[in-house]
Amino acid sequence: MNPSPFPHQGPLSPAEVRGRDDLLADLTGRVTRRAVTALVGPRRYGKTSVLRRLAADLTEVTTVWVDLYGVASAADLAVAFDTALDSAGAPVRATAGRLALTAQIDLGVVKATLSRPARSRPDPDVLFPTLLDLVVATALTTPTMLVLDEFSAITTVPAAAAKLRTALQHHYRDIAIVFAGSAPSVMRTLFTDREEPFYGQADLVDIGPLDRTAVHGIVTDGFISTGRDPERGAALVHDLAGGHPQRTMQLADALWHHTPDGGSVTDEVWADALTELRERIADPMSRIFDGHPASARKTLRIVAHDESPHGAAGQMLALSKNAATKARKALLDNGDLIRDTDNRLVVTDPMLADWIRTTLPIF
Ligand SMILES: Nc1ncnc2c1ncn2[C@@H]1O[C@H](COP(=O)(O)OP(=O)(O)O)[C@@H](O)[C@H]1O
Ligand SMILES: [Mg+2]
Missing domain, CATH: 1.10.10 (Arc Repressor Mutant, subunit A)
Structure with a gap:
């Protein structure tokens, strides 16, 4: 049996990203001009997916991808930047590894060194700025795009944004920098409040819902390519999910699973798919609501x-x-x-x- 053509957990692979052509063209222009950009939109709107696609499309830069999801301390930040450098593409990884040795850092094992006994453990408040300098020094040797995903988490660590600003501020023309984050008011405050270190440092770009044409294309192609007839499926999905990317895919996936191989979306198939999905997500929905x-x-x-x-x-x-x-x-x-x-x-x-x-x- 085919796997479902509608993945809905975690970011998409670059080739799976659809309906984001205008946004991708805009982001490509910004990165090429080295305009520092902050991509803002609700959770599960496809920010990570679209930036991964951007990174795959832009072969002229090597991407250093820093995932700040859940960071809560300087140690977490050091690990996030270490992991980012360690998993970057060849030119960046090689240079970073070499420069790290001079700073007495073993790239990729910062997490392990931070869990050593207190006496031999590095001070994360020293390590974090050192790693920031390492990112910058490496990025200056080869064209680099620095992505800071889930950037709003930086606010949980005192003075971390200021340290990052200090490391980056003279290199906006050399390094392409893209921030992304879900908490809309935190993201806006970070770049528009005078008190904030990154005040006025980036253009805010909103990621919106998928439009009707995109949803139609995604749903129709997914069904047709797996031998099913979507009938009015795309319209039904759009009417309920309203272009919310993850819910669009989850709903399309439920509909696809209820449509027999070689069959089509009937009223009954839609009703069954909806009932099943509603039952499956009722508990998490009530927990979110009660929270x-x-x-x-x-x-x-x-x-x-x-x-x-x-x-x-x-x-x-x-x-x-x-x-x-x-x-x-x-x-x-x-x-x-x-x-x-x-x-x-x-x-x-x-x-x-x-x-x-x-x-x-x-x-
Ligand atoms: N361009 C897209 N086309 C179709 N579905 C998408 C698209 N972008 C995101 N999605 C759906 O949303 C889910 C979450 O995407 P993700 O990139 O992780 O969002 P975010 O980073 O904004 O939280 C994906 O698993 C996928 O189902
Ligand atoms: Mg994300």
């Missing part, structure tokens, strides 16, 4: 039903205007709510909205 404070839960519920938090629905759920305003701001800041292309407030995750609508009606 929000009460006024945020009310706001999510009102928005999922396409009502206004300040209108009758707010009164019905006993949500004061003041609480509604605060909750809406917090939800927008965290990326749990976004504005759609018509500037309407929507729940970012369409399957959370679907779960709320089916579980919690508004009277």
